[in-house]
Amino acid sequence: MKKQGLPHGIAHWRDGYRVRITADGKQWYIGTYTTLTDAKAALAIANSEKARGIFVPPSHKRQARKELQAQEARDAVTVDQLFSRWIDHLTTNNRAVGTISSYSSLYTTHIQKTLGDKLVGEVSEDDIDDLVASWRSTPSRINPSASGNGFWINAVSALKGLFTFAVKKRIGGITTSPVKVVLPEASKSVRVDNGTEHVATPQEVDALAKAMPKDMALTVYFAAWCSMRMGEVLGLQRQDFVDLDSDYPRVRIQRQWNSKHKPSTYTEPKDGSARVETIPQFMVPMITEHLTAHVGKTPTSPMFPSPRDSRNPMTHSRLDSMWRTRRDKILPGFKFHDLRHTGLTTYAQTGATIQEIMDRGGHKSVEVAMRYQHTARERDKALTRQMNEIINASRS
Template identity: 35%
Template sequence: MAKSAEKLPRGIDRKPGGQYRARIFRDGKRHTLGAFQAIGDAEAALSIARGEIARGTFVPPDEQKAQRIEAAKERQRARISVDQLAEQWFAWLEKIGRSRGTVYTYRSRYRTHIAPTFGVRPVVDVTGDDVDDWHADLLSAHGNGVARPAYLTLSSLFQYAAGKARDQPRSFVPLIPESPVQTVGATKHKRVKDGGDTVLTPSQVRQVAAEAPERYKLAVLLSGTIALRLGEVLALRRGDVATDPHGQVWLRVERQLQARGQGLYVSPPKSEAGIRDLPIPAHVAEHVTDHLKAHVARAKASLLFPRTNKGAEFTHPNTLRNAFNSAVEAAFAGMDEEDQPGPAVFHTLRHSALTRLGQQGATLAELMTFAGHSDSSTVLKYQHSTRNRLAMLAASLEEGAGA
């Protein structure tokens, strides 16, 4: 005689392996509560689920599982330290194409000024008060010249942690809802007397060039007249110099020498605007031919300012900086203090050239071309003289109206 089928309570069936499976309907969907060896356990699971449904507290098992997984991930994210976050951030910056020099600068600032305070701390534990105290201590110890860039680096790091960095993939799961780096006034630029405000006259630029070593005279003149950066000067090659049919000498700028990290290396400009063709003034062009004959090898790829005469090795930026500093000291030695220019560094040459261009009435677009900038706000300061002249004109109109 065939064995009769086992009669089971509603919501329970038996799996092929013999286990009792408990299931319940909720919101038009069947939810499996689990599989049990004993029918009593399956009945207990059903009873608990029905009670939770009656009280409005029922959470389906699949949702419970998802919640447990998310909670585990949240605990894991909560354990991520600022050091670990920084390494992820640096790797991401490299992946999206930030220059080697830029990433090196961020790493250096992080290692020197951020890691000692925040490195081992969990990202989620860093508060706005912590950042305010850190910034205040850094400002007191090192001044705004150190505190501001370090703060900006920390800000970028925590924007990444919050999933709000530019070009950040949507798949990134934020570690924090908002960045705690919100110190009022910390991003404000405060000028220091480091040569950034000094403007050398054309005559003073020629004086400094005259005191520089022979192989660097042209470097001083180029930066002081067409506003080249130090790294751009040292990356120039013979093939970058060309003369057009009208006799105008032009200089192609398309690379820069970097000295950050391990050794010297060449990189492209930060933006396309940095690649530019600049006219060399006639009084400087006169020196170009002599310099090429005396100091540069004949191949087009030969460096314009090699470490040794007609050599193939780059001059280290510090070598040119030191030569410039010595030339400045020699050029203005013996002058009365009131006749001397202010503090001057190599960047003063570029600043001076752009300032004079602004004084001569260069348009914003022309200044951006000479400077190699894609952001107009960076060169607006060089138009201050033009704005002063406009103000004087406006004042004269007012005087005329009262006549």
């Protein structure tokens, strides 16, 4: 072939014709074509675009197509796929096993059927509102006469976390979360209720403890008056008790029994809340008697051993089953965790500072402790009103 006579910008290349164009002081490769006619046509189109100021180099077009395809792939993510990535993220960032397990259970039970197959970008605020409305209209298994089932608060919290993750990681093509549901104020940090259904009197705590099997009565007192979570109560061992024969008896809360871990095992208390608490004196004789009658002799012997294997604590489900059966005769619907609320509320009523409440409950949030102080203030107002009535009555 003769190389002469080819238009400027076209050159022979192997068995075809390579087309290049100079734009903005830089030479751009347009393509290689089999025939000279096709090469001339491509060059003419490129020169026309250059003259009109709309020329885009083919390499830039390819990159734009790749980015568009990648974005479409990111946008074509289902809620199921998003949830899987969220759980992987939480696991990688060492979120508590119990928290991850709770999220997974809530998702599988209450969210997946309705939203799982939807694309993340297709989930609307109305979809979320309709789902939450259906949750709130579901009767409580514990109290069927109640207006709604309390699980919805935790389920909404899970949804908020899930879609916030999508926004932050730019998954599904969304820039704002469709979860706009406003949770009750108390549920944003801790569920503390000024009503009697969540705070027991000391007499009711005694009644609940006495209703339990004798070797389990202390579980109630530890939960209430040492402000322990159920896992922390089950995590207690012989070695955790200090100076029981002094006027300053203490218990070290160093671990929890984590039944949600597979297999069950000891883990650190929730949110790194290991602490040492002073034990009310009235509990000391009970603890001493319990250690003698029901606990193994080694330092690591569990305070509340499993009937199947005394080397390990009993399971959450066994303790919860015993608790539910007996509490229904005294305070129907009262949760084991409400004992902890009861203890911290009572502690706040003594005039404890915010920091002291945080230390007692193993809290990291000042806002949580302030809620207990608020409860104490409400109690103080009520008692002051009663005192005022007595004073007025005596003066009239």
